[in-house]
Amino acid sequence: MSYLQFPRLAFSGQFQSDVSTVNNDPRHYDNATFEPRFQEYQQAGADGRTKTYNGWWHPTGTAIMRFANCQVTSLRGPSGILVTNPAQDPLLSCSVGNAIGKPSGKMVDLDPDWQLASSIYGLAVSLLKPDGTPLMTADYQSNPFRDLWFSRAQSQGDSAASAIFQSVLINIQWHLDGFDSPLLARLIELSEQDRLSIRLSTYGYSTDYSDPGFGYGTVLGAIGPAYLGQPRSFILGRRFMPTTQQHNDLASQNGIGCFSSWLDQDTASLQVDLSNALPLDSRYQVVALPSLQYAVLHNEWTAQDAEIGPDDYTAIAGVDTSQALQDQQAGIQSVPLTEEQLRLANQPLPLAIVQPVGVEGRAVVCVREALLGNEVRAEDFAIRLDPNNPDRNHQHTHIYAARYGQPLAGAALAFWAGAPMLDYSDTPADKTQGTTPRALLPVNNVPNAAIRISPAEPITDQAGRATVTLHGPESFGTPREYMDGQLFTITYNLAGSDPALQQPFDNFAVVVFSSFPQPGQDIDLDNPRWEDVQPILQQYANLYPVMSQGLFDFSKQAVADASAFIMRFVFDKPIEDPDQMPVTRDLSASKRRMLINYFQNVIDRTGKTFDRQRMYGKRCPLRQSAPPSEADIAATRGSLSTSKSRKGNDA
Known part of the structure; x- marks a missing residue:
């Protein structure tokens, strides 16, 4: 949660994710039925609709993930005061860049059957002076995105989606000689274990080959101190969770998604991360919303969409739904609280966003904290287990539980294995006969009970944390036949009758590799043929045609x-x-x-x-392939909206 604490810096700009889409369809993994056209761009029929998906919308992607044109836009010092004038801190004249003398990071899905937890590997983050020399270089500790929201923007396919990457920066090197930044000096002093907290909100990704911004999207970033005992991959604070859906996403009636906030006792303020919370128009600007207010509800059972009177809530401050907050402060609103507001916010009562209606202080609850303020989230949730390596066939992770932002001690946790399921989402069918891949659809979550979790019934400690270990089987077959291993999904939550409301993809997604060689295979691993x-x-x-045809x-x-x-x-x-x-x-x-x-x-x-x-x-030169036709480009804009296309998926 540290990036919501002070001091912090905000930046904004673009990211490039040059994803490859051939491997978006798991059926393309079948060597026996693979066709050369799967390495070509998708094609459209005479009616402008997709005739065949081929290798989807970007078969020649190189997998790179990196920053582009990112500028430090604002600072908040230890007391929370906003600084936007470079004369007050030269850091405001600096930019955020990539590796110095190293290759770009890579965007990677957990599995072709689970494109809902894409990770960034090998990403380096640098702070650069105006002349391009580094102030800081660091490595982003690989971690998947969370809070994936498919339909945030008024566009189609991946371009409508939004998500948050949160992790820590490690292996930090500072180069501050002659550079006097009060914020950086304090940030270095406060951070523990030489780490920094970082959050990246990504949206507006272009999949349109005719767009000059093809392969680029918007990124809003925040960097703050990292403290021991806090989760690195999410905010354990005051979690706002809509109870209604829009296009299979959790979103309120006026389009607000799930988001996190932090009640800062030291500065008597509420820090609210709206970077992935507000609806966007087709230009990826925040949609104009009516006047909204943060409030404390006096009754913890007051439901979303309920109309309430002036005695039912206490207003705190207005919600900043401006585009300026996104552009300048990375979408984070800092709300100062009076002594009475802080006292009330510390009670076991839900925070909410309300919309005033009519007169006499009446309002409608737009979105509120989850019921009873319950939050349960795992630190590491996208997991690979390997029976071929005993050291990699188990993984420890922490599950945190909180109630109204306070650690929930003594809470019992429970787990539920996912049912067998066909991957229809990533295997679209073409209407033209003979154009759909011939490989059978993979079935996930079989065999049953392949993964063991210990302890089976964990209890949270005084810090609201339980340590659990996921164990893979000692040996494993090939249930997906042409794909290595299997995907398993496991839901976790509070045991009992008061579970936490969770974002739809906030569960364990586990890949278990197949044992190799399989029984009967005559293979010598040390002297293979x-x-x-x-x-x-x-x-x-x-x-990866960019490799096989380009390199x-x-x-x-x-x-x-x-x-x-x-x-x-x-x-x-x-x-x-x-x-x-x-x-x-x-x-x-x-x-x-x-x-x-x-x-x-x-x-x-x-x-x-x-x-x-x-x-x-020459690193991965692209092959000389003909660009898509106009009909193909038109189909690219919307054809994948009928399937579950992904934000920044697959590398």
Whole structure:
């Protein structure tokens, strides 16, 4: 929650997410039924509607994720005073950039069947002086987005979606010689374990090939101190949760989504993160809303949409629904409270946003805190388990519980495994006969009870936190056949009759890798043959034409062997490294071991070195492919709105 505390800096600009969309459809993983057209742009029929999805709207994506044209826009010092004049702090003349001398980060889905928790790997964050020299360089600790909201904007497909990335910056290096920033000095002093808290709100992503901003979107960022004992990936505070839906998203009747706030006792203020909360028009500007107020409801059972009288609530302040708040303060409103307002807000009573109606102080409750102020959220929720590596076949995580922003001690937690489900969302069907991929749809959440959680009935401690461990099976088959492993979804919440209302995708999503080799497979992991590694390399050559057609086709033995040094180099990278191969991070330990050993054996046999592979000198050049036709472009704008397309999905 630290980025909502003081001091903090806000920035805004653009992000580039050059996603590849061939692997959005899990059926494209089937080597036996893969067709060359799956590497081409989607096509439209004569009526302007999609005739065939092919490789969807961006088959030649490179997977990069990076900042573009991001400027520090405002500061709030330790006391919360807003600073926007560079004369008061030179940090306001600085920009936010990427890695210095390193490759760009990568956007990665957890799994093709779960494109609802995309992570950023290998992203570096820098603060740059006006001359481009760094004040700070740091690494973004990989973490998936949360609060994915598909229909926030009045547009279609991925362009309508919005989400929040929250994590911490680590490995921070400061270069402050001759640079006198009061805010940075205090920020460094307050942050614990040499970490900073960061939040990125992303929206307005363009999937229109004809748009000059294709592949870019808007990012609003905030950086603040990081403190021990606080979650790094979400705000454990006062959580506003709509109880109605719009287009399958939780949103109030006037279009307000779920969001978090923090009651700051030290500065007697309410810090409200509206960066992912307010509806947007087709230009990605905040929709004009009527006059709204923050309030404390006097009755904790008052429902959303209820009309209440002046004795039913205490107004606190007006809600800033301006575009200026988004642009200048990264969408975070700082609301000062009187002594009486702070006292009332500290009572076990819900905060709300209300809309005054008529006269005599009557109002309608637009959105309020979850019932009883309950909040339950897991720190790590997108998880990979690998039976091929005992050290990676379990993962610890923390589940936090709070009531009206205070830790909820002694709370019992419960878990519910997801039912078997076909992935209809990511497997659209073409109306023209013979154009839909022929592979069978994958079925998730089978076999039952594959994942064990310990303790099975955890209880939160005095800090409102329970530590749980997810365990994978000792061995695992191939229930999805042509895809490695399986996807499992597990819901968690308070046990008993008063659960917390949660955002729809706020559950555990777990991928369990298949054991490799499977029984009956004659494969020596230390001395593999070409026919052992070729199916894996073929799959990645199919899924990433930017590599196989733009760099080199490593599905062919002569090409792969000639590139043995660089292939071993990228397969041996750790998961956090942006150069790791495969970019989807979906390779089990045993398959990775086999590939590394294969290419090492080639190196030992042939003496291939990096110097002999100068073809790799240019990083991922794009193949020369014809752009989509006008009909294709028209279809791109809206064709995927009929399927569950994703915000910044897949790398």
